[in-house]
Amino acid sequence: MNDFDRTPHVLISGAGIAGLALALQLVRKGIRVTVVERADARRPGGQAVDLRGASREVAELMGIMVGIEQFRVHxxxxxxxxxxxxxxxxxxxxxxxxxxxxxxxxIARGDLARVLLDALRTAADARPRLLDLRFGDRITAIAQDDAGADVEFEHAEAARFDIVVGADGVHSATRRLAFGPEEQFATxxxxxxxxxxxxxxxxxxxxxxxxxxxxxxxxxxxxxxxxxxxxxxxxxxxxxxxxxxxxxxxxxxxxxxxxxxxxxxxxxxxxxxxxxxxxxxxxxVRIDVPDVANGRVVLLGDAASCGSPMTGQGTATALIGAHLLAAHLAATPDDAVGALRRYADDIAPFTERGKQIPxxxxxxxxxxxxxxxxxxxxxxxxxxxxxxxxxxxxxxxxxxxxxxxxxxxxxxx
Ligand SMILES: Cc1cc2nc3c(=O)[nH]c(=O)nc-3n(C[C@H](O)[C@H](O)[C@H](O)COP(=O)(O)OP(=O)(O)OC[C@H]3O[C@@H](n4cnc5c(N)ncnc54)[C@H](O)[C@@H]3O)c2cc1C
CATH class of the missing domain: 3.30.9.30 (D-Amino Acid Oxidase; Chain A, domain 2)
Structure with missing residues (x-):
């Protein structure tokens, strides 16, 4: 078995800030990723989002500060x-x-998404076969068992993955399919x-x-x-x-x-x-999901936790979460389910604080x-x-x- 086959195959739903940041770090760590984004292209839009403290440190660790500098709004x-x-x-x-x-x-949210997508494409060019990025598609069903998760899509053929990450925002479809209806988590x-x-x-x-x-x-x-x-x-x-x-x-x-x-x-x-x-x-809306890991399915970014744009913290929490999830998956690739558990524990204090509205x-x-x-x-x-x-x-x-x-x-x- 070569390295390609030994790493988990991760499906990410959503190419927003959280999904792109996670995909970038997984590809760099040699982990195979498929990303499905509902929109037909990268979504522009959004006003300035801020980076400070731990999220700024993460941006530095991810090596995206040079890209961010180009779009920094003074x-x-x-x-x-x-x-x-x-x-x-x-x-x-x-x-x-x-x-x-x-x-x-x-930095404007849309520009940060552009920085992340450019970095992801560069990383994927250097490591062929690790990234499958699909716009204009979405997950319609997830059925997980002890060994993997079978996923159906609106357009693509059904496929089996080791891990499914819901990074599809505040109205997450992954959350609805694997955790329960939105009303259960949204205030x-x-x-x-x-x-x-x-x-x-x-x-x-x-x-x-x-x-x-x-x-x-x-x-x-x-x-x-x-x-x-x-x-x-x-x-x-x-x-x-x-x-x-x-x-x-x-x-x-x-x-x-x-x-x-x-x-x-x-x-x-x-x-x-x-x-x-x-x-x-x-x-x-505020999103509270008591446990963001459910077997082989895990939530990231606004899908997992959100205090609305009034907090100004959604992007920061998404970057930190993506960094932690990638670190755990890379540390224990043979125990991907355990990695999701450890990510869920580590992100909890950040999501709690990130929901507070100044x-x-x-x-x-x-x-x-x-x-x-x-x-x-x-x-x-x-x-x-x-x-x-x-x-x-x-x-x-x-x-x-x-x-x-x-x-x-x-x-x-
Ligand atoms: C266009 C836009 C503008 C925004 N502007 C601001 C802003 O100005 N200020 C602010 O504080 N926050 C804003 N937000 C929210 C902010 O981006 C998030 O709070 C934060 O960055 C966390 O990112 P996320 O990746 O979890 O969610 P998001 O950035 O919302 O990304 C989620 C992604 O998932 C995609 N998606 C949704 N449903 C599906 C599905 N079923 N299947 C596949 N893909 C799906 C969406 O198209 C989107 O690309 C905006 C979000 C969007 C989408």
Whole structure:
């Protein structure tokens, strides 16, 4: 038996951040990987995600910092603005040493996915036959036994794998097939978020993420890598409406209705909405899966655990999880099921911390009424003052930046 046959064959569902990061590390470690992604190509989109503490260390260990540097968005911080654009509070990156709401390393989610995919293709070119990357397909059934897992696909022929990894995001199909229905694990957090690209409005202060509170919503405009474009970041506080899932027309109608009277740059945001090819719109949910390993099937990234984009930690936790899972599979290739168990134990503290939302929940971030808006503006002024900086730093460290990587994940130097 050659080395190729001795390593486990791992199937990964989802080529997002978690799936690509895992595939990259497995291929580099000589482990055979098949990746199936539902979308027809790498999904662009998403606003800046931040790397700090353990996730930054993982990015360094993965050797992707050079790629990240090319796409790094340089942000000065957050500027809280009133209806006419007047700034009433700032959380500057410099004042918080990268430990506030804006971290020292920010990269758009879509660009990070591109860095990971490029690195994966390079790794696979150097090790032929280890990677089978399929876009436009998905798993439809999984049946596991003591020796492997039989998997059926929408398009490809059914096949048998040693391990199946669900890295297919917050509404994971792998989780539904192997662990139970989404309702068992998801808690609605009281709102929706939308992200998309717009031409940068002319009078925006360069480098600042400008954020405005309006009743029932926040309207944010965040710098992009290309200064001529920015990212709209909209948050809506509302009851869950199942009809919105997957219905772009209904999503756009909701966005228009909610921010039409928001003043400031809301008209520019709405003008770009209809044309946006990268609209991301989803409900804010927390995902709690008590045990992310079920025999030969394991969950990674948002599929395993998520506190919604309000935490700002989904990408960090996904990178750490991918690194730990790859390390365990490489350490005990003959005991892949045991490797999944050990990964599940090691990732638990990171997923718990990664679900915490700095500053509370949507009730603290999005005012329900004009009066709440006035209160939130006053509170923001206080919280961004010099006196409260140590407290704000502690709030953002809650994302897990202060946790250390377990020994298995750190090579002996
Ligand atoms: C387009 C997009 C934009 C995002 N923007 C932001 C953002 O701005 N801020 C933020 O905090 N978080 C954002 N997120 C979520 C963020 O990417 C995750 O929280 C984090 O990076 C963890 O990544 P993940 O790989 O677990 O999930 P994701 O990045 O969501 O990736 C999951 C992948 O699985 C694929 N997939 C879904 N279902 C199936 C299926 N049945 N079969 C095969 N593949 C499937 C999806 O197409 C996607 O490529 C975004 C996600 C997406 C998909």
């Amino acid at each position: 942000e000065e911080g957050i500027a809280y603005v009133g209806s006419g654009g007047r700034v009433f509070g700032r959380m500057s990156m410099a004042d918080f040493d990268g430990e506030g709401a804006v971290a020292e390393i920010e 609605y957090l009281g709102g929706y978020m939308a992200f998309f690209t717009l031409p940068t409005p002319s009078d925006l202060e360069p480098g600042w993420f400008a954020l405005r509170f309006v009743p029932g919503a926040t309207v944010g405009i965040r710098p992009d890598l290309d200064p001529t474009t920015s990212k709209a970041i909209l948050t809506f506080r509302m009851d869950r409406d199942p009809a919105l899932r997957g219905d772009r027309v209904a999503q756009e109608a909701l966005i228009r209705a909610r921010i039409a009277g928001a003043g400031w740059h809301a008209p520019a945001v709405l003008a770009a909405l209809g044309e946006a090819s990268d609209l991301y719109f989803d409900e804010l 500053g509370g929940g949507i009730e603290r971030m999005v005012p329900a009424s004009r009066i709440e808006g006035a209160t939130l503006r006053a509170l923001t002024g206080v919280m961004t003052s010099r006196l409260f900086r140590p407290l704000v730093r502690r709030m953002f460290a809650a994302g897990g930046a202060d946790l250390s990587l377990p020994e298995i994940a750190v090579p002996v130097r």
